[in-house]
Amino acid sequence: MQHPAHLPHIDKKRLAFLEEASSDYAYGLGHEAFRKLIDTDYPQLRSTTYLDYAASAPSPLSTLRSFSEKVATTLYTNPHSRSSSSVATSLEIEQCRGRILEDLFGLDTPAARAQWDVIFTSGASASLKLVGDAFPWQAGSGSRYAYLKQSHTSLVGVRGCALARGAVVAAMDVEDMLEYPQDDEYLTLFGYAAQCNATGARLGLQYSKLLKQRRPDSCVLLDASAYLSTAVLELRSIPPAFAPDFIACSFYKIVGYPTGLGCLVVKRSSASFLQRSGYFGGGTIDAISVSSPFYSQPRRSVVPGPIHERFEDGTLPFLDIISLGQALLTHRRLYKSHRHVSMHVSALLRFATRELASIRHANGRPVVKQHRAFNGFKSLEEPGPIIGFSLLGPSSEYIGHVHLEELATVSGFHIRTGGLCNTGVLASIFNINDEDLMNEYARGRSCWDDEEFGGIGKDVLYPLGIARISFGASSTIDDVLQWLSFIRRYFVISEKIITLSKPLSPQRPSPAVARLETLMLYPIKSCGGQSLPKNSSWEITSTGLLYDREWMLVDASSGKALSQKQYPRMTLVRPSVDLERHLLVVSAPDMSDLLLPLNPSDEQETMAANVCSDVVTVSSGSSSGKYVDEWFSTFLGMQCTLQRLSSGAQRHAHFDHATGVIPILLSNESPFLLISQSSVNQVIEWIREGPTHPHSAGDAPATAPVHADCFRANFVLAGPLPPFAEDSVDLLRIGRETFQVLARCRRCLMVCVDQATGCRTKEPFSCLARKRKNTRGRIEFGVHLMWRKDLSPGQGGNRPAVRVGDPVTVASLRDVGQM
Numbered sequence: 001m002q003h004p005a006h007l008p009h010i011d012k013k014r015l016a017f018l019e020e021a022s023s024d025y026a027y028g029l030g031h032e033a034f035r036k037l038i039d040t041d042y043p044q045l046r047s048t049t050y051l052d053y054a055a056s057a058p059s060p061l062s063t064l065r066s067f068s069e070k071v072a073t074t075l076y077t078n079p080h081s082r083s084s085s086s087v088a089t090s091l092e093i094e095q096c097r098g099r100i101l102e103d104l105f106g107l108d109t110p111a112a113r114a115q116w117d118v119i120f121t122s123g124a125s126a127s128l129k130l131v132g133d134a135f136p137w138q139a140g141s142g143s144r145y146a147y148l149k150q151s152h153t154s155l156v157g158v159r160g161c162a163l164a165r166g167a168v169v170a171a172m173d174v175e176d177m178l179e180y181p182q183d184d185e186y187l188t189l190f191g192y193a194a195q196c197n198a199t200g201a202r203l204g205l206q207y208s209k210l211l212k213q214r215r216p217d218s219c220v221l222l223d224a225s226a227y228l229s230t231a232v233l234e235l236r237s238i239p240p241a242f243a244p245d246f247i248a249c250s251f252y253k254i255v256g257y258p259t260g261l262g263c264l265v266v267k268r269s270s271a272s273f274l275q276r277s278g279y280f281g282g283g284t285i286d287a288i289s290v291s292s293p294f295y296s297q298p299r300r301s302v303v304p305g306p307i308h309e310r311f312e313d314g315t316l317p318f319l320d321i322i323s324l325g326q327a328l329l330t331h332r333r334l335y336k337s338h339r340h341v342s343m344h345v346s347a348l349l350r351f352a353t354r355e356l357a358s359i360r361h362a363n364g365r366p367v368v369k370q371h372r373a374f375n376g377f378k379s380l381e382e383p384g385p386i387i388g389f390s391l392l393g394p395s396s397e398y399i400g401h402v403h404l405e406e407l408a409t410v411s412g413f414h415i416r417t418g419g420l421c422n423t424g425v426l427a428s429i430f431n432i433n434d435e436d437l438m439n440e441y442a443r444g445r446s447c448w449d450d451e452e453f454g455g456i457g458k459d460v461l462y463p464l465g466i467a468r469i470s471f472g473a474s475s476t477i478d479d480v481l482q483w484l485s486f487i488r489r490y491f492v493i494s495e496k497i498i499t500l501s502k503p504l505s506p507q508r509p510s511p512a513v514a515r516l517e518t519l520m521l522y523p524i525k526s527c528g529g530q531s532l533p534k535n536s537s538w539e540i541t542s543t544g545l546l547y548d549r550e551w552m553l554v555d556a557s558s559g560k561a562l563s564q565k566q567y568p569r570m571t572l573v574r575p576s577v578d579l580e581r582h583l584l585v586v587s588a589p590d591m592s593d594l595l596l597p598l599n600p601s602d603e604q605e606t607m608a609a610n611v612c613s614d615v616v617t618v619s620s621g622s623s624s625g626k627y628v629d630e631w632f633s634t635f636l637g638m639q640c641t642l643q644r645l646s647s648g649a650q651r652h653a654h655f656d657h658a659t660g661v662i663p664i665l666l667s668n669e670s671p672f673l674l675i676s677q678s679s680v681n682q683v684i685e686w687i688r689e690g691p692t693h694p695h696s697a698g699d700a701p702a703t704a705p706v707h708a709d710c711f712r713a714n715f716v717l718a719g720p721l722p723p724f725a726e727d728s729v730d731l732l733r734i735g736r737e738t739f740q741v742l743a744r745c746r747r748c749l750m751v752c753v754d755q756a757t758g759c760r761t762k763e764p765f766s767c768l769a770r771k772r773k774n775t776r777g778r779i780e781f782g783v784h785l786m787w788r789k790d791l792s793p794g795q796g797g798n799r800p801a802v803r804v805g806d807p808v809t810v811a812s813l814r815d816v817g818q819m
Helices: 008-020 032-041 061-073 084-105 124-134 158-164 174-178 206-214 268-273 318-335 338-358 401-410 423-430 434-442 477-491 495-500 568-572 625-636 677-689 765-771 813-818
Strands: 116-121 143-148 168-172 187-193 219-223 246-250 262-267 285-288 296-298 368-370 386-391 416-418 466-470 513-521 537-541 551-555 574-578 583-588 591-597 606-611 614-619 640-645 672-676 715-718 731-734 737-746 780-787 801-803 807-811
Touching: 032 061, 061 318, 084 116, 084 262, 084 318, 116 124, 116 268, 124 158, 124 219, 124 246, 124 262, 143 158, 143 174, 158 168, 158 187, 168 174, 174 206, 206 219, 262 268, 318 338, 338 368, 338 386, 338 477, 401 416, 401 466, 401 765, 423 466, 477 765, 513 801, 551 606, 568 625, 591 625, 625 640, 672 677, 672 737, 677 715, 677 765, 677 780
Parallel strands: 143 168, 143 187, 187 219, 219 246, 672 715
Antiparallel strands: 116 262, 246 262, 285 296, 368 386, 386 466, 416 466, 513 715, 513 807, 537 801, 551 640, 574 583, 583 591, 606 614, 614 640, 672 780, 731 737, 731 807, 737 780
């Protein structure tokens, strides 16, 4: 793909942006010096388009080099000592505290910094938990926690601490929180985010001021992790009495490296609200008894002093803190100041939001719905550089967020989709209530799964996720232009694309005879397939082909099934079932063959493993399990174990329209998967034709071959069937066995793994995304099947089987009596 700056339509947009954005306030934008800086200090960004700065910032090379040189030439040791190296470490730590307050909070004088203290933690979540654990909650009418509904789960999680100690908890919208009734009997802690991590809406410090004006005796806990990633939280902009009492942040969102380090900034005048109880660690006590009567004296509990000495248990991660100091110095050198970063990303945000709003389908309806204000939540200042959005089809229907993320991934973009750890925003946008959330969980839906829509059984489905792009210090105008081109290419529906999409709804074919060209078995889930020879037959069962997906590879540490999507080298593992020798034979390049008994006589220990959100009971199935696991671990380069689904264990497929229970083993969705060679040929022809969208100029037609095996079907049909005829089939008969079509197969990035080489490719996913999407944006190719034993005439006492070369008859359900 050409660089976007080389495309005529993008060059014009780029120039228009540069003319609009003033070089007086930005350190780079599209200027050559800035592009050179990015290329030099961020080599990891050269072959990708990174649009997920709200998750984490990439680390500049200069930080790593300066830190390495510093620790290589200076001895730094545990600061809990009086040696010269310990003193040097302590000085670096204290200088870092000051640099944080100056660079990120605008406290540029010693007097201003003296009103605050920095407690180092492992991150923003740990900082919020520290407040939750140390706040003086009281049962009954003693205290209460009121938090903004549209908050990150880490801030919401403070309610767990409050509820555990009997405090009153309230989840509120922006306006309601301001009107929260005053009650002198309560000590109230308000919690909110300075910037919404899902939409970029900013309440900043002004919301704290409004809360404190109405409730001067209250405390405010501010989650500033998203805000500080690209802006200075100017604490001097409001009177100290109106400032938050506790501010949580993470540093990797700002400078990339180090990770696992954050801080809680505490207003010294509010330090008394944080009380230690229970555990104490080295460095946080002044005195302690050895035995009964047990006593301990917290450090600095009598003489006022640094607050951090009471809460930083044990030895600080001093090398991480020293690396943070180097990272902040590098950040200042590269971008002059964090305020320049804010101006830079604001310019990109204004351009991107305007351009996304202008993208329209051929019928004039918008393609992108940006989520900014909802339930009274609107910015009190200029929004942060985050765009939370949903994609819409030509009838204004929502497009699935998982489909967008998969297509973005294969196209070289890094974005974030899903609930974004902010259920309150998701619920507010789509009007999802608590009962809906509980119902989704009851039907098996959980965070991080691939479910795109909820409300099954209701008149209207609602999305279970949104998409997010975000900008940071090293973002460029070309990143934005590349994203805009991607959206136009794949999601703008023009008349031309509608015509090309007609194969999605072909006319029902008349009953025709095809043949079973290929019969594929996949003994080990997500590994290579076994193609059966011509005229050979194979037994079928209600769960699929005999021995199909009966084994799987499991991550030794997590217990999760491995997938080709994460480990494409798995396709080079080629298992085959040898019925004559009763063996599973496993081969791989440069490895000796494994010979495993199909029916081992020795009993094996069982374990629980995770596959497709299900927990199943599995066993190694071989007395030589350790050797077998070492074989797979060596070839794949990771610790894994071969497991077999325990005898009699089953899972169940989920198809709302199907009658009865559909048993499966370790397959993802159904017992059988079918495609036709004519459909594969059509996809190959589309790829050869190259991109057809007017905004895809510069993309050369793909020449890499695409084979039927990338779709990992059990049955591949050949014969006089038009492309995608399988889409409209109810029933089909292979030989003497009848199968019912359950649904079209939803495709993921696994089709982009070349089954011959184990290499990732862009096709056929990219082509399918333009040609084979349903109204919800899901890519579909092939169909799921179940065996209809009740409609099969049987084999005269023999076990049911299908044979390579068998005739295939397709028909509707009403024609079954004539088959």
